[in-house]
Amino acid sequence: DQQVKQNSPSLSVQEGRISILNCDYTNSMFDYFLWYKKYPAEGPTFLISISSIKDKNEDGRFTVFLNKSAKHLSLHIVPSQPGDSAVYFCAASDDRDDKIIFGKGTRLHILP
Amino acid sequence: KAGVTQTPRYLIKTRGQQVTLSCSPISGHRSVSWYQQTPGQGLQFLFEYFSETQRNKGNFPGRFSGRQFSNSRSEMNVSTLELGDSALYLCASSFGGGRPSADTQYFGPGTRLTVL
Numbered sequence: 533d534q535q536v537k538q539n540s541p542s543l544s545v546q547e548g549r550i551s552i553l554n555c556d557y558t559n560s561m562f563d564y565f566l567w568y569k570k571y572p573a574e575g576p577t578f579l580i581s582i583s584s585i586k587d588k589n590e591d592g593r594f595t596v597f598l599n600k601s602a603k604h605l606s607l608h609i610v611p612s613q614p615g616d617s618a619v620y621f622c623a624a625s626d627d628r629d630d631k632i633i634f635g636k637g638t639r640l641h642i643l644p
Numbered sequence: 645k646a647g648v649t650q651t652p653r654y655l656i657k658t659r660g661q662q663v664t665l666s667c668s669p670i671s672g673h674r675s676v677s678w679y680q681q682t683p684g685q686g687l688q689f690l691f692e693y694f695s696e697t698q699r700n701k702g703n704f705p706g707r708f709s710g711r712q713f714s715n716s717r718s719e720m721n722v723s724t725l726e727l728g729d730s731a732l733y734l735c736a737s738s739f740g741g742g743r744p745s746a747d748t749q750y751f752g753p754g755t756r757l758t759v760l
Contacts, residue, residue, distance in 0.1 A: 564746050575648070575734050575751025576687070583746075621687060625745030631700055632745045634679075636686035 535559045536624050538635035546643050551609040553638050555622030558603065562624040566632070567596060567607050570619045579620075580607070609640075617642045646671065648737050648752035656758045662723040665755045669716050669737030675699075675744060676718040678710060681732040681754070690733075693718055694740045722757075730759045 537556045545551040553567075563584040568576035582589040582596045582605070589596050595608045609616055622635040649668045657663050669676050678690040689702040693712035710720040716737070722729055736749035 564743075568751075573753065575736070575753050577751070578748050581746070623687075627743065630743060630745045631689045631702060632677075632749075633689070634687035 533558075534635075535562075536622055536633050536635040538620075538622055538638045540638050541636075542639040542641065544641040544643055545612050547614060548611045551607075551612045551616065551640055551642070553607040553609075553620050553622070553640065555605045555607075555635055556603060557605075557624050559624070559626065559633075560603065561626040561628065562633075563627055564625050565596070565598060565605050566623045566625075567594075568621040568623060568634075569616075570621065570637070576621060612640075612642050614642050614644065616640060648735060648750055650733075650735050650752040650755050652755060653753065654756045654758075656760060657725050658760050659725055659727060661725050662721065663725060663757060664719055664721045665733055665735075665757075667718045667720075667735030667737075667752060669718070669735075670750055673737035673739055673750070674716050675738045675740030675747065676712055676716065677736045677738075677744070677749060678718070678720050679734040679736065680704075681734055682730075687734070690720065692744055694744070699744065725759045727759050730757060732756050 566581040567579040570576040598605045619637040621637045651666045675694045677692040692700040696712045707723045712718045732754040734754045736751045738747040738749045
């Protein structure tokens with residue numbers, strides 16, 4: 533039973549446009565959410581996080597939005613650049629269990 | 645500052661054998677977590693060590709074990725290997741001390757294990 537779901541295995545976006553990566557979760561106890569980016573042959577790299585007390589967190593070109601009632605979060609990348617082509621993992625944890633549960637990832641292709 | 649290093653990078657074993665993977669965290673980091681990545685299941689949490697103690701554990705059988713040394717280096721061991729253990733094993737380190745999942749984790753490049 534997948535608690536963190538990334539329903540789009542891949543996404544293609546034109547360079548300069550906005551990339552929107554989506555993530556749904558089922559566990560209402562999750563209170564901390566993270567996004568990681570992974571290039572081939574490298575480990576994941578932390579991108580941005582958000583606590584459940586917020587609904588938005590911004591860091592440069594990256595913004596994460598959290599909709600608790602819909603159990604949905606999204607990562608916006610504006611503007612998209614060629615170096616953003618990678619696999620993006622959404623992850624979540626709850627204070628009680630404190631294990632990070634990852635989604636299966638979305639492969640983002642930035643087209644020239 | 646050197647990143648997280650994992651050795652070996654690639655490993656081929658046969659069913660029934662055992663394997664030990666090693667992880668050296670970033671200097672000053674006291675927490676080490678291990679993950680298994682497979683195409684079908686994505687990234688799954690194995691266990692986390694802090695100050696030589698296992699602080700958390702995922703839902704993996706007892707064939708998967710780990711330990712952490714006083715210098716924060718960590719090893720994980722898989723005994724009686726099965727075909728399904730073929731995966732990329734990732735290690736991540738963080739400062740530790742606070743809530744583990746909220747502590748930024750820095751991942752190594754992983755060890756690719758193939759079980760034949």
